[in-house]
Amino acid sequence: MRLHEYQAKSVFADAGIPTPDATLASSVEEVVEAAEDIGYPVAVKAQVHVGGRGKAGGIKLAESKAEAEEAAESIIGMDLKGYHVERVLVEEAVDFKNELYVGVTMDRGEGKPVAMVSTKGGVDIESVAEETPEAIAREHIDPAFGMHHYQARKAVYDAGVPRELASDVASVLQTMYQLWDDRDASEVEINPLMVTEDDEIIAADAVMNIDDDALFRQQELAEMEEETFEDDLERKAGEYGFDYVRLSGNVGIIGNGAGLVMTTLDLVDYYGGEPANFLDIGGGAKAERVANALDMVFSDENVDAVVFNIFGGITRGDEVAKGINSALEQFDEIPKPVVVRLAGTNAEEGREILNDELVTVEETLEDAVQRTVEYSEEEAQ
Amino acid sequence: MSVLVDSDTRVVVQGITGGEGKFHAEQMMDYGTNVVAGAVPGKGGQEVNGVPVYDTVHEAAREEDADASVVFVPPAFAGDAVFEALDAPLDLVVAITEGIPTQDMAKVNKRLSEVDTRLIGPNCPGIITPGEAKLGILPGNIFESGEVGLVSRSGTLTYQVVDNLTSRGIGQTTAIGIGGDPIIGTDFIDALELFEADPDTKAVVMCGEIGGEDEEEAARYIAENMDTPVAGFIAGRTAPPGKRMGHAGAIVSGSGTGTAESKINALNDAGVPVGDTPNEVADHIEDFL
Numbered sequence: 001m002r003l004h005e006y007q008a009k010s011v012f013a014d015a016g017i018p019t020p021d022a023t024l025a026s027s028v029e030e031v032v033e034a035a036e037d038i039g040y041p042v043a044v045k046a047q048v049h050v051g052g053r054g055k056a057g058g059i060k061l062a063e064s065k066a067e068a069e070e071a072a073e074s075i076i077g078m079d080l081k082g083y084h085v086e087r088v089l090v091e092e093a094v095d096f097k098n099e100l101y102v103g104v105t106m107d108r109g110e111g112k113p114v115a116m117v118s119t120k121g122g123v124d125i126e127s128v129a130e131e132t133p134e135a136i137a138r139e140h141i142d143p144a145f146g147m148h149h150y151q152a153r154k155a156v157y158d159a160g161v162p163r164e165l166a167s168d169v170a171s172v173l174q175t176m177y178q179l180w181d182d183r184d185a186s187e188v189e190i191n192p193l194m195v196t197e198d199d200e201i202i203a204a205d206a207v208m209n210i211d212d213d214a215l216f217r218q219q220e221l222a223e224m225e226e227e228t229f230e231d232d233l234e235r236k237a238g239e240y241g242f243d244y245v246r247l248s249g250n251v252g253i254i255g256n257g258a259g260l261v262m263t264t265l266d267l268v269d270y271y272g273g274e275p276a277n278f279l280d281i282g283g284g285a286k287a288e289r290v291a292n293a294l295d296m297v298f299s300d301e302n303v304d305a306v307v308f309n310i311f312g313g314i315t316r317g318d319e320v321a322k323g324i325n326s327a328l329e330q331f332d333e334i335p336k337p338v339v340v341r342l343a344g345t346n347a348e349e350g351r352e353i354l355n356d357e358l359v360t361v362e363e364t365l366e367d368a369v370q371r372t373v374e375y376s377e378e379e380a381q
Numbered sequence: 382m383s384v385l386v387d388s389d390t391r392v393v394v395q396g397i398t399g400g401e402g403k404f405h406a407e408q409m410m411d412y413g414t415n416v417v418a419g420a421v422p423g424k425g426g427q428e429v430n431g432v433p434v435y436d437t438v439h440e441a442a443r444e445e446d447a448d449a450s451v452v453f454v455p456p457a458f459a460g461d462a463v464f465e466a467l468d469a470p471l472d473l474v475v476a477i478t479e480g481i482p483t484q485d486m487a488k489v490n491k492r493l494s495e496v497d498t499r500l501i502g503p504n505c506p507g508i509i510t511p512g513e514a515k516l517g518i519l520p521g522n523i524f525e526s527g528e529v530g531l532v533s534r535s536g537t538l539t540y541q542v543v544d545n546l547t548s549r550g551i552g553q554t555t556a557i558g559i560g561g562d563p564i565i566g567t568d569f570i571d572a573l574e575l576f577e578a579d580p581d582t583k584a585v586v587m588c589g590e591i592g593g594e595d596e597e598e599a600a601r602y603i604a605e606n607m608d609t610p611v612a613g614f615i616a617g618r619t620a621p622p623g624k625r626m627g628h629a630g631a632i633v634s635g636s637g638t639g640t641a642e643s644k645i646n647a648l649n650d651a652g653v654p655v656g657d658t659p660n661e662v663a664d665h666i667e668d669f670l
Contacts, residue, residue: 262616266618266641365658
């Protein structure tokens with residue numbers, strides 16, 4: 001789960017990290033009111049889960065009421081990389097002389113959290129990491145002990161942060177690690193951490209991502225979740241609880257297990273088709289879940305044919321077959337051809353149950369995919 | 382011979398009174414696995430499928446001389462359950478549970494570096510030595526005893542590849558599902574080391590997927606350390622960058638590493654042929670034998 005900037009900033013501020021004065025607004029009037037309260041110049045920032053907001057026109061500086069109105073009008077309601085902007089953060093624009101980067105994330109290679117500091121903040125930190133990795137100081141943290149204060153100081157000195165700022169930046173870093181640990185974060189980041197003319201530091205942006213698997217014990221954060229989806233299908237997938245990714249092709253793909261579903265996508269591509277989606281029904285799915293999956297893929301108007309690829313371990317072929325039958329029997333006419341491949345646990349029972357007037361049954365993965373690609377080509381004509 | 386488990390392995394099922402634990406304990410026993418005990422706090426003294434249940438893993442290990450466990454404990458308590466098994470101590474712990482908080486696994490990972498126990502998983506189908514024992518949820522009937530070792534990040538993809546092997550008469554020494562999470566116990570290199578050291582394993586299949594750099598590291602290991610031939614498969618060639626494809630680990634950052642292409646190139650450079658389809662992987666293995 002990803003927190004919005006305004007949410008992450010409030011978590012950071014509560015923990016004692018300095019953040020600019022800011023107010024959330026959802027109309028031009030509210031933006032102007034907030035800007036007058038805070039005092040110009042202000043930054044008007046779209047609150048959507050999109051990287052590179054500034055470049056995409058989602059962040060604007062306003063030095064006057066007229067500019068604040070103009071910024072609000074252009075940002076509120078805009079479409080930012082597929083997301084509709086409904087709210088903006090109106091924030092004191094801080095005068096700064098330097099921009100730092102501080103963050104904590106999981107180094108999966110090491111299986112340990114890693115704290116990072118760089119004096120090359122503000123710009124695209126990913127390209128800094130790629131082009132000049134030595135410009136980012138890294139300190140691995142033992143999760144059993146937490147971050148020692150010396151580690152925070154070491155990272156700050158290694159990064160070359162000026163001595164007069166070192167103590168303040170180290171304390172921000174240690175607070176961030178504490179938040180990372182307490183809140184089950186997968187990522188906390190401030191980019192940029194601005195340094196003012198008076199050598200004050202202030203978090204000009206804030207990123208906080210929470211491990212979805214730990215939300216059960218992070219109730220307060222879980223309640224902040226505001227579902228945002230790129231389209232209605234992704235919304236539907238959220239309601240049904242599927243791992244679903246929409247793609248640009250016309251072959252609908254349903255399977256069990258992430259690795260096998262990805263492989264099915266790859267095979268569709270290999271045999272000349274184009275995947276319309278990734279849909280993993282997960283392990284041990286019952287008939288209703290299978291029917292929901294078909295409902296989802298049928299409601300994607302780009303889909304011309306559907307392949308069902310099930311290799312049951314924990315999932316049972318007979319349950320899957322019942323789900324497919326019950327989903328298809330509702331139709332007078334099946335909207336799109338469906339090819340089914342069942343293997344593994346109770347696959348034979350499943351194949352006996354399957355109504356083969358409604359679906360095409362194939363024995364092997366290769367045959368199932370090729371047949372589906374053929375159907376999709378016929379339907380597309 | 383076999384890797385890690387055989388018919389003598391004495392297994393505790395943690396969470397044996399739950400739905401999944403009970404069902405799969407029975408499946409494992411039907412397959413021939415030597416399940417000697419269950420462990421569930423508060424359920425000590427009961428019996429499940431004729432197996433005694435203890436309140437703690439320590440007690441189960443002591444009373445039944447167990448040396449391995451399979452964890453079917455719900456995610457909120459699974460990290461603790463793994464710690465308990467490491468502390469018992471057991472030689473091998475297989476964690477099937479999906480959805481354990483990453484920070485719990487980071488702490489488990491730290492503890493693993495201090496003990497001799499091997500962890501497989503979490504979020505994995507388990508391990509099977511065909512004809513001897515299975516610890517986990519793999520469908521036993523598709524496996525056959527033979528000469529090929531298999532290591533995979535994905536459960537169902539494992540089944541697919543095994544099916545391609547078995548259907549042309551190629552059996553397996555042991556198959557290890559290492560799991561799709563960002564932090565896991567046994568990784569590719571650990572498994573490859575075991576297969577390299579096993580005289581009965583004549584070839585190895587390694588199934589990877591997008592995300593992380595474990596396959597690239599495994600490729601370096603293969604080039605430098607392995608005489609046993611390896612064939613590979615990488616799932617997720619068509620996955621768009623930045624999207625999470627089901628597995629927590631299966632996301633491409635878009636920064637050039639962790640992509641299917643970088644993994645396939647690394648494996649090819651290490652002399653490992655990578656199949657375009659699971660069936661092609663079986664072709665490569667056939668060539669090796």
